Amino acid sequence: MDNFVFYSPTKFVFGEGQAQETGSLIRQFGGTKALLVYGGGSVKRNGAYDAVTKALQAEGISWLELSGVQATPRSGQAYEGIELVKKEGIDFILAVGGGSVIDTAKAIGFGSPYDGDFWDFFRGKLPITKTLPVGVVLTISAAGSEGSDSCVITQENGMLKWGSPKTDVIRPKFAVMDPRFTCSLPPYQIACGAVDMFAHICERYFSNTPDVALTDRLCEALMKTIIDAAPKAYADPDDYAAHADLMWAGMLAHNNSCGVGRQQDWSSHQIEHELSAFYDCAHGAGLAVVMPAWMEFVMSHDTMRFARFAVNVFGCEMDYANPANTAKAGIAALRSFCRQLNMPQTLAEVGGKAEDTEAIIAHRQEKGFPFGGFVPIHEAEMREILHLCQ
Amino acid sequence: MDNFVFYSPTKFVFGEGQAQETGSLIRQFGGTKALLVYGGGSVKRNGAYDAVTKALQAEGISWLELSGVQATPRSGQAYEGIELVKKEGIDFILAVGGGSVIDTAKAIGFGSPYDGDFWDFFRGKLPITKTLPVGVVLTISAAGSEGSDSCVITQENGMLKWGSPKTDVIRPKFAVMDPRFTCSLPPYQIACGAVDMFAHICERYFSNTPDVALTDRLCEALMKTIIDAAPKAYADPDDYAAHADLMWAGMLAHNNSCGVGRQQDWSSHQIEHELSAFYDCAHGAGLAVVMPAWMEFVMSHDTMRFARFAVNVFGCEMDYANPANTAKAGIAALRSFCRQLNMPQTLAEVGGKAEDTEAIIAHRQEKGFPFGGFVPIHEAEMREILHLCQ
Numbered sequence: 059m060d061n062f063v064f065y066s067p068t069k070f071v072f073g074e075g076q077a078q079e080t081g082s083l084i085r086q087f088g089g090t091k092a093l094l095v096y097g098g099g100s101v102k103r104n105g106a107y108d109a110v111t112k113a114l115q116a117e118g119i120s121w122l123e124l125s126g127v128q129a130t131p132r133s134g135q136a137y138e139g140i141e142l143v144k145k146e147g148i149d150f151i152l153a154v155g156g157g158s159v160i161d162t163a164k165a166i167g168f169g170s171p172y173d174g175d176f177w178d179f180f181r182g183k184l185p186i187t188k189t190l191p192v193g194v195v196l197t198i199s200a201a202g203s204e205g206s207d208s209c210v211i212t213q214e215n216g217m218l219k220w221g222s223p224k225t226d227v228i229r230p231k232f233a234v235m236d237p238r239f240t241c242s243l244p245p246y247q248i249a250c251g252a253v254d255m256f257a258h259i260c261e262r263y264f265s266n267t268p269d270v271a272l273t274d275r276l277c278e279a280l281m282k283t284i285i286d287a288a289p290k291a292y293a294d295p296d297d298y299a300a301h302a303d304l305m306w307a308g309m310l311a312h313n314n315s316c317g318v319g320r321q322q323d324w325s326s327h328q329i330e331h332e333l334s335a336f337y338d339c340a341h342g343a344g345l346a347v348v349m350p351a352w353m354e355f356v357m358s359h360d361t362m363r364f365a366r367f368a369v370n371v372f373g374c375e376m377d378y379a380n381p382a383n384t385a386k387a388g389i390a391a392l393r394s395f396c397r398q399l400n401m402p403q404t405l406a407e408v409g410g411k412a413e414d415t416e417a418i419i420a421h422r423q424e425k426g427f428p429f430g431g432f433v434p435i436h437e438a439e440m441r442e443i444l445h446l447c448q
Numbered sequence: 449m450d451n452f453v454f455y456s457p458t459k460f461v462f463g464e465g466q467a468q469e470t471g472s473l474i475r476q477f478g479g480t481k482a483l484l485v486y487g488g489g490s491v492k493r494n495g496a497y498d499a500v501t502k503a504l505q506a507e508g509i510s511w512l513e514l515s516g517v518q519a520t521p522r523s524g525q526a527y528e529g530i531e532l533v534k535k536e537g538i539d540f541i542l543a544v545g546g547g548s549v550i551d552t553a554k555a556i557g558f559g560s561p562y563d564g565d566f567w568d569f570f571r572g573k574l575p576i577t578k579t580l581p582v583g584v585v586l587t588i589s590a591a592g593s594e595g596s597d598s599c600v601i602t603q604e605n606g607m608l609k610w611g612s613p614k615t616d617v618i619r620p621k622f623a624v625m626d627p628r629f630t631c632s633l634p635p636y637q638i639a640c641g642a643v644d645m646f647a648h649i650c651e652r653y654f655s656n657t658p659d660v661a662l663t664d665r666l667c668e669a670l671m672k673t674i675i676d677a678a679p680k681a682y683a684d685p686d687d688y689a690a691h692a693d694l695m696w697a698g699m700l701a702h703n704n705s706c707g708v709g710r711q712q713d714w715s716s717h718q719i720e721h722e723l724s725a726f727y728d729c730a731h732g733a734g735l736a737v738v739m740p741a742w743m744e745f746v747m748s749h750d751t752m753r754f755a756r757f758a759v760n761v762f763g764c765e766m767d768y769a770n771p772a773n774t775a776k777a778g779i780a781a782l783r784s785f786c787r788q789l790n791m792p793q794t795l796a797e798v799g800g801k802a803e804d805t806e807a808i809i810a811h812r813q814e815k816g817f818p819f820g821g822f823v824p825i826h827e828a829e830m831r832e833i834l835h836l837c838q
Contacts, residue, residue, distance in 0.1 A: 059692045061463025066456060072709065073451025226459075269689035271676060272696055275669035283662045299659035302449045306662055306708075315705070319462065319696075 059269050059319040066313050068205050069232040072306065074298075076234050077109035077195055080152070081117025087191045087231040089150025092121040093143055095163045096154045097128070104242045106154055106197050122146055124166075130334050130341065131158040133177065133213050139166035140176060143190065151192045153230075156251075157201025157341075160194050161209035164228050167192040177213065180220040186227050194233040199240050199305040200251030200342060202258055202312025204233035212335065218424060219331035235309070237301040245292045249399035250342025252288035252304060255311040256281060256395075257345045261324045262317035264356070264363065264432045270320045274366075277316045281371045283307050289398055325430035326352045329443060332418045339408035346401035347408055351446035353389045356433040361385050405447040415444050449659050449709040456703050458595050459622040462696065464688075466624050467499035467585055470542070471507025477581045477621040479540025482511040483533055485553045486544045487518070494632045496544055496587050512536055514556075520724050520731065521548040523567065523603050529556035530566060533580065541582045543620075546641075547591025547731075550584050551599035554618050557582040567603065570610040576617050584623040589630050589695040590641030590732065592648055592702025594623035602725065608814060609721035625699070627691040635682045639789035640732025642678035642694060645701040646671060646785075647735045651714045652707035654746070654753065654822045660710045664756075667706045671761045673697050679788055715820035716742045719833060722808045729798035736791035737798055741836035743779045746823040751775050795837040805834050 071079050084092060092114065101107040114121055124139045142148065143166060153163035167189040169176030179186050194204040203209060208224045222228070240248070263277040284307050290300035310316065329352065330344040337344075357364050365381040368374035368388025372395075377383040393403065402408050419437050428434035435443070461469050474482060482504065491497040504511055514529045532538065533556060543553035557579040559566030569576050584594040593599060598614045612618070630638070653667040674697050680690035700706065719742065720734040727734075747754050755771040758764035758778025762785075767773040783793065792798050809827050818824035825833070 059463075059689060059696075061466060063459065063461050065459040067459075069453065069455040069457075071453050073449075076451060269692070271689070272669070272673045272693050272700075275673055276666065279665035279669040280662070283665055286661060299449060299661070302659070302709075303662050306449075310662075319692075 060267055060321070062318040064314065064318050065226045066205060066229060066315070067226070068229050068313075070205070070235060070309065071232060072235045074236055074238050076236050077106060078113050080110050080193070080195055080234055081113040081115070081119050083232045083234070084114070084119050084150050084152065084193055085117050087150070087193065089119060089191060089193070091146070091148050092119055092150040092152045093139060093148045093166065094121045094123045094152050094154060095127060095139060095159055095166070096123070096125050097159050098126065100243075101154050101197055104197060104239050106195055106239050110152070110154055110195050121152070122148065127155065127159045127162045129158050130212050130219065130338065131162045133211055135162050136165035136169060136176065136211060140169040143170040149190060151190055152195070153192065154195045154197065156196070156198030157203045160201070160203035160230070161211060163192050163194070164189070164203070164209040165211050165222070166190075168228055180211065180213075180222055182223065186223060186225050189228050191231045192228070194230045196233055196235045196305065197239040198243060198247060198251055199301070199308040200254045202255060202308050204230055204235065205309040205313035207314065210331075216424065217335045218421070219335055220425075233309070235305050237298060237305045240291075240301050240305060241295045241298070246400070248292050248304075249288070249401050250340045251308065252284055252292070252399060253342040253346045253349075253396060253401055255304070255308040256284050257326055257349050258311040259316055260349060261327060262320065262322050263367065264323050264360075265320040266432060267320040273316055273318060273320055278370045280307050280311055280316060285371070285395055292399055321431045323430055323432040325432070325435050328422070328429045328435070329440060332422050333405075333408060333410060335421065336414060336418055337409040343402050343408055346396040347403065347405055347447050348443070350389055350393050350396070351443050353392070354446055355439065355443045357382075357385050357389065359433050364388055405444070410447070412448055415441060418444065450657055450711070452708040454704065454708050455616045456595060456619060456705070457616070458619050458703075460595070460625060460699065461622060462625045464626055464628050466626050467496060468503050470500050470583070470585055470624055471503040471505075471509050473622045473624070474504070474509050474540050474542065474583055475507050477540070477583065479581060479583070480509060481536070481538050482509055482540040482542045483529060483538045483556065484511045484513045484542050484544060485517060485529065485549055485556070486513070486515050487549050488516065490633075491544050491587055494587060494629045496585055496629045500542070500544055500585050511542070512538065517545065517549045517552045519548050520602050520609065520728065521552045523601055525552050526555035526559060526566065526601060530559040533560040539580060541580055542585070543582065544585045544587065546586070546588025547593045550591070550593035550620070551601060553582050553584070554579070554593070554599040555601050555612070556580075558618055570601065570603075570612055572613065576613060576615050579618050581621045582618070584620045586623055586625045586695065587629040588633060588637060588641055589691070589698040590644045592645060592698050594620055594625065595699040595703035597704065600721075606814065607725045608811070609725055610815075623699070625695050627688060627695045630681075630691050630695060631685045631688070636790070638682050638694075639678070639791050640730045641698065642674055642682070642789060643732040643736045643786060643791055645694070645698040646674050647716055647739050648701040649706055650739060651717060652710065652712050653757065654713050654750075655710045656822060657710040663706055663708060663710055668760045670697050670701055670706060675761070675785055682789055711821045713820055713822040715822070715825050718812070718819045718825070719830060722812050723795075723798060723800060725811065726804060726808060727799040733792050733798055736786040737793065737795055737837050738833070740779055740783050740786070741833050743782070744836055745829065745833045747772075747775050747779065749823050754778055795834070800837070802838055805831060808834065
């Protein structure tokens with residue numbers, strides 16, 4: 059186990075009806091005038107917008123709104139929010155939505171107290187040391203940004219998806235998590251969310267760090283829960299227990315409680331970011347294509363870890379004579395799980411084309427090679443993984 | 449799953465050599481003059497005292513000392529600390545030790561800004577709303593107080609062990625967790641600590657709340673890790689990985705990440721507190737006696753949960769024809785685990801006598817009956833459980 063720091067000072071307020079606490083939570087963390095950031099109409103349909111604005115009114119918190127945040131959020135919206143904050147004397151950013159909305163809120167949060175271009179932080183020019191407080195009312199179980207120490211924004215100029223530096227400074231002050239808000243989501247979004255959170259654990263689970271027995275088991279506990287809950291939530295909007303499990307699992311999958319003290323990978327995410335940029339596919343859908351392909355490519359690097367994944371996560375039988383068979387069965391089981399959720403299996407299903415491969419690799423080159431902690435991925439390896447996605 | 453709030457704003461700084469961060473951590477959380485609270489000589493032998501005081505000097509943090517905190521910490525030491533804080537203008541409490549030291553530091557922390565008798569908080573006269581900041585350098589993996597929202601102090605007048613009200617206000621600001629400090633502990637203390645943390649999870653695992661699939665699995669992941677790591681740490685002071693697993697497991701077992709959204713029990717702890725008060729036995733040793741007896745007594749309340757415990761935690765084979773057999777096998781496996789760590793099995797081994805039963809029950813009466821969330825324990829039930837301890 060490696061040395062680590064774990065600092066997750068987010069107040070999680072979980073369960074049905076908890077959005078009524080939003081106003082008093084903002085007050086508790088020093089806010090008086092909020093920027094309410096959200097996406098499209100879903101927060102108006104699922105009751106989140108009404109519950110939140112009622113709670114703000116009750117507490118006497120005034121607010122301005124920034125709406126229309128897209129999936130795979132763009133830098134333009136963050137710039138717009140930063141300008142609004144500076145002009146209007148806003149002192150709290152409230153995200154009502156999923157990962158894209160929260161990530162935009164985070165970027166506005168640390169971009170506002172800075173005089174320069176907030177993209178400087180993404181480029182690593184200087185560390186993030188200050189942010190306006192950010193609060194969250196979560197309406198999609200997926201990205202885990204409600205508890206995480208990072209955010210991902212797409213730079214419109216070049217369509218590059220950049221992850222911010224990881225820092226505890228930008229963890230939200232609070233996250234209201236009412237599973238009911240997720241019950242009315244289209245099944246496709248529920249599926250994408252489940253695959254995303256599963257991937258967040260895989261990126262941590264496949265590690266070269268020895269002696270990480272506890273986090274290994276925590277990862278497995280989470281993955282088993284997602285495998286169990288996702289098809290139920292996908293099939294039944296009224297299955298509160300399944301939606302609640304997914305919501306809490308999504309947070310735990312990415313607040314790094316399962317990743318402390320171990321090298322992490324993140325190759326599947328890096329490759330998927332290119333698919334999103336090229337084909338504008340949903341992040342979870344892209345991961346459903348990339349992750350099993352990545353696994354097939356790297357499996358031989360640590361066959362026994364993949365065998366363990368198969369046995370402990372998917373309940374495959376161990377083939378002691380030939381563990382590679384078990385390892386392969388685990389990857390096949392992951393594919394079945396994704397198929398059960400009607401997720402895409404191939405590049406073509408997310409609009410991808412084999413002939414784009416070199417352009418994708420060249421685009422990635424702008425962020426540099428290699429990436430990946432478990433197995434370093436250079437151009438050649440990325441080419442092979444993209445080939446396995448076909 | 450029940451609604452819940454989870455707020456764990458403690459900064460955990462984990463791994464070898466991390467005590468050198470103590471000074472800058474105190475500074476980060478606003479401290480300039482600390483009260484260094486510790487027990488006996490072990491922190492001087494294991495290097496913790498030297499590392500910490502060096503770090504304080506390096507950062508220019510001045511300090512006073514309160515030493516001699518006993519296992520099963522007494523109210524007297526907390527009163528002494530509170531007086532010192534008030535007289536000397538101390539603004540930070542630093543605990544260097546295990547649960548007893550940390551609990552004493554917490555009591556000093558919330559007792560100091562209060563003009564009345566700090567025992568008022570334990571009696572529930574008023575809620576804890578303020579504390580001096582408390583930091584921890586952990587040297588025993590056991591109580592989990594480094595990340596918890598409560599503390600336990602023994603009122604010397606009557607020798608009653610009282611738990612404080614649970615409140616996030618008293619969670620430590622930071623906890624330095626260097627597993628090396630635990631390597632030199634006597635095996636007996638390592639065993640007591642392992643049983644204590646195992647019990648902290650059992651108190652949460654045995655619940656009547658339905659639909660808690662995720663926390664059930666997290667509990668099982670922790671219990672399996674303790675079962676795996678404790679005998680290794682017990683046998684080998686140099687097994688860093690095992691000591692590290694135990695240290696992180698001890699924190700997770702009691703910061704309530706495994707207990708959110710579910711009713712909890714705490715009967716074994718309540719009964720053990722009486723054994724500690726009567727026989728001054730180590731908390732973990734008392735739990736090794738009480739916990740299996742409690743399990744035998746309540747098993748029939750939910751045989752299938754005990755069968756699950758047996759299968760998922762101890763790897764027992766499920767007897768589908770007679771699940772009670774499996775349930776019993778799980779309790780037997782817990783007894784074996786305790787025996788493997790040379791923990792006591794019977795009341796007599798912790799100095800207990802059958803003839804004290806009524807006096808113990810009468811003593812408990814001062815705190816009231818019933819207790820226990822899974823199965824309510826009145827006088828009659830407590831009598832039977834004590835009988836099963838013989």
